[in-house]
Amino acid sequence: MEHRLAMIGFGTVGQALARILMERKAELREKEGYMARITAISDAMKGALYHPEGLDLVQVFRSLEQTGTLDAYPDTPGLKRGWDSLKTIEDTNADVVVEVTFTDVETGQPAIDHCRRAFEAGKHVVTTNKGPVALAYRELSELAEKNGVFWGFEGTVMSGTPALRLPQTALAGDRVREIRGILNGTTNYILTRVEEGRSLDEALREAQHHGYAEADPTSDLEGFDALYKVMILSEVVMGVPLNRQDVERKGIQTVTAEAIRQAKREGKRWKVLGQLREEEGRIAASVQPVAIPETDPLAGVRGALNAVTYTCDLLGPVTLVGAGAGRSETGFALLADLIQIWRDAR
Numbered sequence: 172m173e174h175r176l177a178m179i180g181f182g183t184v185g186q187a188l189a190r191i192l193m194e195r196k197a198e199l200r201e202k203e204g205y206m207a208r209i210t211a212i213s214d215a216m217k218g219a220l221y222h223p224e225g226l227d228l229v230q231v232f233r234s235l236e237q238t239g240t241l242d243a244y245p246d247t248p249g250l251k252r253g254w255d256s257l258k259t260i261e262d263t264n265a266d267v268v269v270e271v272t273f274t275d276v277e278t279g280q281p282a283i284d285h286c287r288r289a290f291e292a293g294k295h296v297v298t299t300n301k302g303p304v305a306l307a308y309r310e311l312s313e314l315a316e317k318n319g320v321f322w323g324f325e326g327t328v329m330s331g332t333p334a335l336r337l338p339q340t341a342l343a344g345d346r347v348r349e350i351r352g353i354l355n356g357t358t359n360y361i362l363t364r365v366e367e368g369r370s371l372d373e374a375l376r377e378a379q380h381h382g383y384a385e386a387d388p389t390s391d392l393e394g395f396d397a398l399y400k401v402m403i404l405s406e407v408v409m410g411v412p413l414n415r416q417d418v419e420r421k422g423i424q425t426v427t428a429e430a431i432r433q434a435k436r437e438g439k440r441w442k443v444l445g446q447l448r449e450e451e452g453r454i455a456a457s458v459q460p461v462a463i464p465e466t467d468p469l470a471g472v473r474g475a476l477n478a479v480t481y482t483c484d485l486l487g488p489v490t491l492v493g494a495g496a497g498r499s500e501t502g503f504a505l506l507a508d509l510i511q512i513w514r515d516a517r
């Protein structure tokens with residue numbers, strides 16, 4: 172048995188997963204018995220390829236390096252080009268759809284439709300796209316269950332750091348009453364670099380260069396990305412759905428470079444905190460920059476690292492610190508979900 176994957180979107184994260192599968196092929200096979208081949212890629216601007224026997228990833232990356240597109244991939248018998256995302260999901264032989272298109276903070280589309288169509292076609296989905304989980308969790312979970320397929324979205328919160336798998340597995344049986352965390356890698360990186368003397372613009376450019384920022388970085392800067400993660404944590408970890416309007420939101424545009432450096436002189440650090448607290452079945456939730464004292468454990472979380480503290484009834488507080496964004500870090504989140512599908516099937 173072997174996974175056949177269809178990549179919907181082939182940007183930073185999609186390419187990172189492809190590289191991991193290529194570079195770790197032998198190790199994954201030996202240690203996990205895991206085998207996968209990418210049979211299809213469909214990307215908005217780079218183009219689309221499908222070959223039922225699998226694509227040659229060396230040629231895929233060569234074509235991207237030469238042309239920025241998939242156009243220079245060599246023609247071989249049986250190769251199809253140009254299929255759009257929905258045709259790729261429905262008409263290829265893939266059994267797992269890897270949904271890694273942009274997160275749309277208004278509608279969650281077209282990613283919600285991508286997941287819907289995949290489940291209806293009896294295909295598993297792994298995704299790092301926050302839109303479907305934040306806006307259509309119930310509907311899509313039910314649809315996946317009805318069709319007997321798996322929906323993996325570990326990478327939607329804190330990249331490959333197991334921020335969702337930890338409460339769902341290791342904390343099962345306890346109740347999470349409160350969540351507090353740094354949930355956006357780009358803004359934490361920017362705040363750290365500005366403290367170190369960079370300008371806000373320079374720091375944002377660096378974050379983009381490292382692959383941390385959203386395609387439209389205003390989503391990071393204005394707090395929408397963290398807001399979506401707060402919605403996901405509320406529903407998936409605390410079992411309470413929230414609307415966007417339920418979450419108070421402020422971005423880092425309200426914090427000047429001088430305020431960041433002044434806080435440092437006063438022994439404080441600005442952090443964008445996502446906070447959720449359960450009170451009588453209701454959730455009070457917010458995303459906002461706060462100047463916290465250096466003695467706060469979250470103050471030491473620097474750069475693109477993120478952290479989350481789950482305060483549980485029985486266990487008390489548990490804090491997880493790890494990558495919040497990044498190429499291989501987020502590609503790994505998809506791999507972890509793929510391995511879970513693989514293990515569950517066995």
Ligand SMILES: NC(=O)C1=CN([C@@H]2O[C@H](COP(=O)(O)OP(=O)(O)OC[C@H]3O[C@@H](n4cnc5c(N)ncnc54)[C@H](OP(=O)(O)O)[C@@H]3O)[C@@H](O)[C@H]2O)C=CC1
Nearest residue numbers: 180181182183184214215216217272273274299300496497
């Ligand atoms: N980067 C990170 O560290 C993390 C990212 N994420 C999430 O993962 C997802 C992917 O992120 P990332 O790879 O960085 O983003 P990129 O912007 O690098 O890649 C997204 C890709 O999706 C393609 N695309 C957009 N719409 C469609 C469509 N309708 N059909 C096919 N392809 C489409 C884009 O095409 P083109 O550009 O060619 O137009 C682009 O290549 C996002 O939802 C993001 O929020 C989650 C955790 C961390």
Ligand SMILES: N[C@@H](CC=O)C(=O)O
Nearest residue numbers: 355356357384385496
């Ligand atoms: N842009 C996001 C990417 C991961 O979700 C971030 O910076 O955290």
